[in-house]
Amino acid sequence: MTALLRPVLALGLLAALWQAVVWAAVVPERYFPPIATVVQAGMSMIARGQMQQALFDTGSRAILGAIAVNLIGIGLGLAATGAPSLRRILDTVAAILQPVPPAAVVPMAVFALGLGWKLYAFVVVLVTIWPPYLATVSALAATNPVLLSVGRMAGFGPVAMLWHIRLPAAMPEILAGVRYATTIALIAVIVSEMITGRDGIGFLLFQKAFAIRIPEVFALMFAVGLLGSAMGLAVSAVYRGFAGWHLAQRGRAA
Amino acid sequence: MTALLRPVLALGLLAALWQAVVWAAVVPERYFPPIATVVQAGMSMIARGQMQQALFDTGSRAILGAIAVNLIGIGLGLAATGAPSLRRILDTVAAILQPVPPAAVVPMAVFALGLGWKLYAFVVVLVTIWPPYLATVSALAATNPVLLSVGRMAGFGPVAMLWHIRLPAAMPEILAGVRYATTIALIAVIVSEMITGRDGIGFLLFQKAFAIRIPEVFALMFAVGLLGSAMGLAVSAVYRGFAGWHLAQRGRAA
């Protein structure tokens, strides 16, 4: 309940702040319209069905992408943990590829991948894979050594050790990486849509800017924020499922 | 030594992989040139001084930005930990702002901030602040309750507790956030340069891409990767300084 209330509250706060900037007239109202205008613009996009469609397109891409990429990232992290030489290579490839901005990659990637889903997938993967990968690798490496000994005594091979000991112990940290990746999966999808999309929020953002519909551009940005918050709530639910013990344990007095 | 060797090795691997793709001729050579051509393009940019200048411009912005933003992010995390109501607000603002892509924000920010360093600063902060903030908040919340009791018995007020107990305990996790933020500070700088820049790697990337000078684009991307790796090594050094105990402890047999 509070988890759902909180975004609403923060949204209110953001709106108040926004309106304060408008009143302060730092930026001409034309480029930074009052909140009421933005809401109205959003409403009219909803009335035309534009907003829902874009949210659906972008949302489904981002959610599917986030799921896939988090699984891949965690999987790579597991593999790298199993094979230290792979880890050494991946870590450095990560260090080299991570800072390459997607906006720089997309124009080149179009040559190789075209304009379809492959491009989206590539961009999302390239940008989003690192947080879950890095979190998985670092969390798995940090397993309490006593627990590892317990696992070895139980006769766990590497796989059982991962499954029964290292992975559950690492879950809180991994899910922090997953939460972050989920957010930037959304960014990656929107950036791709802006550059080569025919639909979705990214495309709409571009189209509205071309039509000089500034209130609608802002309304779309708010919508992106809400979509992001919703995805965050979904991750929280996963967290409670997989690492709820961690939260409960934290609450304990010493 | 090995820390420095590893990027070189991985770079070699990457180059080999690259060349394999070229030979497989999946993509026409014009759009995916052989590694030799890329190196040559890079060399010619170095000869003209273009590469160094761009690396310096972008690098100095990214490094200053990363330092500032990490400090701000950690500071905000500390503040939020001290004031739970602030934390609730910041967490949700984070959830809403995080997924807004920088490419969407830059054009809007231009209105308010012009095209100078303020714009760079704003974009870098907006994009980069979350990993250190989130890491700080979550790590500080996870302090072992026995250690907290020890601190309370030592008569630590909230500040001393933070400084002597919670912060050192949280350092490994915080520095993981810092490492990540440092990488995306570089991305943010490059994206800003791409959109409204007059110099730096981002500007050069765009310029070369428009001129369809593909080998040079790839050479620049490699340069970005190397710059990112170098920044990563710097973070590693900081990590050894602040959380070296964590690495040493990990190495212990149970």
Added chain:
Amino acid sequence: AEELKKVRFAYLLSDTLLSVFRAKDQGYFAAAGLDVDLIPVQGGPAVIAALASGEADIGYAAPVPPLNARAQGVPVKLFLTLGHEADPDRKYVWLVASKASGVSSLADVKGKKIAINGNGTGCELAWRDHLAAAGLSYDDAEVVVLPFPQQEAALEQGTIDVGCAIQPFYASISANPEIGAKVIARGLLADEKEPVISDSVIGTDAWLSENEDTAKAFAHAVVKARDELLANRALVEEAAVTYLDLTPELAKTLDYSVLKPEVDVKPGEVQRILDALVKAGILKTPLKAADVSIDLKL
């Protein structure tokens, strides 16, 4: 019924394309045996990339990016043009200064901040050509890269002194009293006594060599739609609202008249731009019109 021929058309947003949108909506493409798939992308280079990667068969862009690409060895050719510029006032590019900048002519631009929407674009060519004609060099001004939608605010804020505008942004800037827009030059080239092509429909060499008939059919359908638009101003405004999402007020400012009813590219027109590009230093090596364009002789 005969199977429709699939044509993938990558484009960047422009008011000129109203005819293409209308041709598709009214079924003129289908009537010509074409199934045209519209693929919006952001920026000329992306159009080129879409063609080069085989994701699109034909594309729409300003003339500079494809010519640039051709010079870099990307096998694309111009085969249609939907608009021409010509002296004195048939122009689609404006160099506009804000009142606050104190710039009132090209000569004042020295040391000022001028905007282009991207390197290697029509704006860059326009600036270079006009400045050269005024006895100045491109490097005399401080060039800033800024997308079209942001230039109006930048002018108003004083972030830039002179912008490079196309429609509908030019109309919006002109109507903004805070800017007090002053046009210091117009047109892609300084000298447009002879008509100059202002945009281009392009295709890859491979596609064009096999699909000349398709290209012609495409052209006829577009011309049909365009003729209807030219004949009825109300239709233009309606299309601008429908396809470009413009507000009705903004749509009223649209200038949709054309200089030449023909859409096939004449080698002479292309050569003029090529020469200007070489003169401006954007193209390093001279190219021949015949190598970069096809005259469909419709």
Added chain:
Amino acid sequence: MTALLEAGGLAKVFPGRPDPVEILRDISFAVAPEEFVSIVGPSGCGKTTLLMCLAGLLPPSSGWVRFRGQPVTDPPRGVSVVFQDYSRSLLPWKSARENVTLGMRRLGLGRAAARDRAEALLAEVGLAGFEGHFPWQLSGGMQQRVAIARALAAESALLLLDEPLAAVDAQTRADLQDLLRGLARKFRQACLLVTHDVDEAVYMADRVLVLSRRPTRILREVPLALGAERDQIDTRERPDYLAARHEILTLIRAARPEGAGA
């Protein structure tokens, strides 16, 4: 003489899953200045919970605690604790020496003085030469001794010791018992010692509190008059020592936790 520490009607209930779990039920007692009190009770009866309440680390569900006449809500100055979970109570990023120095914070000593004192205390608990070692480089018993040195470092009026000698060998244990008593007398400290070793409880204390099984009350207070000076051999052979020991063992046997094995 007024009491140093007083507890009245202390109760603690943990919010359990199906039902709340009642741990402490109505605990009242007082500790005089310089008094040494031992607490014994069955495993899981709530000794640690009680100590945490007394230290101001855990709010009781009802009842009150006063230290030097002041209500305890936060850890008061003048109280130190050795935690049962000693291995987790040491800061892993600090050496043994620095961990001990932490206990001296409220004394306001200079850096060098604090360092000297820490090293002296580590030597007292048998850890000379290990000052620079980190907790994870020490054995269990060594870690526990670092925790003891840290609690001693504060020169508190009251020490709360939660099984502080559980992990050390018999000889070291005897030595540390004498050390603890000696320092407590020297610095006029009161001690509250939780231990499972009834011999230790009796040997160390002026009074032993025997706790019941949960929900926990004080089953009996056993006063002792073994004198101020104790000796590992002589004291343990005194008839009143043996009588007290017998009484407590009998009580504990009766109070064994529910369902305890055969």
Added chain:
Amino acid sequence: MTALLEAGGLAKVFPGRPDPVEILRDISFAVAPEEFVSIVGPSGCGKTTLLMCLAGLLPPSSGWVRFRGQPVTDPPRGVSVVFQDYSRSLLPWKSARENVTLGMRRLGLGRAAARDRAEALLAEVGLAGFEGHFPWQLSGGMQQRVAIARALAAESALLLLDEPLAAVDAQTRADLQDLLRGLARKFRQACLLVTHDVDEAVYMADRVLVLSRRPTRILREVPLALGAERDQIDTRERPDYLAARHEILTLIRAARPEGAGA
């Protein structure tokens, strides 16, 4: 009868900061099947280190370990451990019951059977009613008993017990001593018990190994013949029990760790 566990010339040196630290120096001994051996030694002498080497969890610097005649490099099937750091050895995301079930993995029981057995074992160690509690909801002694139940669950031929009763009260400790011996006999298990309680060492064992201070060797092997059946009262009054106890205490006194207090 061939030995179940054999160690020969075991040595362990840790890479220390200025100099490497020599912990174990030349440890050789054997444990026969069904034999109960206690190990006592000063705090920090390397008992835990020794157990880790025997369990195949830590490679010795030199020397060898054989279990059932096979060289031990990894933990062999048929060996269970109760770790000294019991609170960290429980999986915090699993209930007491699930933690115990973990010990039965190599037995290949069905889900329901494993669950029943886990609950029975928890009841044996006095934790009936706490099956669903998580480790951080249990007291120190309760956590330790969960760890014991887990080790028992495996029905191993050899139990390595590192101060398994350090955190439980006297009565529960006595009960668990008898339980451990009883189960060991019933399941024909050999045990290696590290303890600081010399009484416990003698009461439980067929033989006691007394370790020296570091660098650690076996100071003496004290064989016992107290019979298979032991009694908490009678056994402890036997003259040979008291003699062994005295001998070991004297040895330990001599072997106290360097610099130990007063």
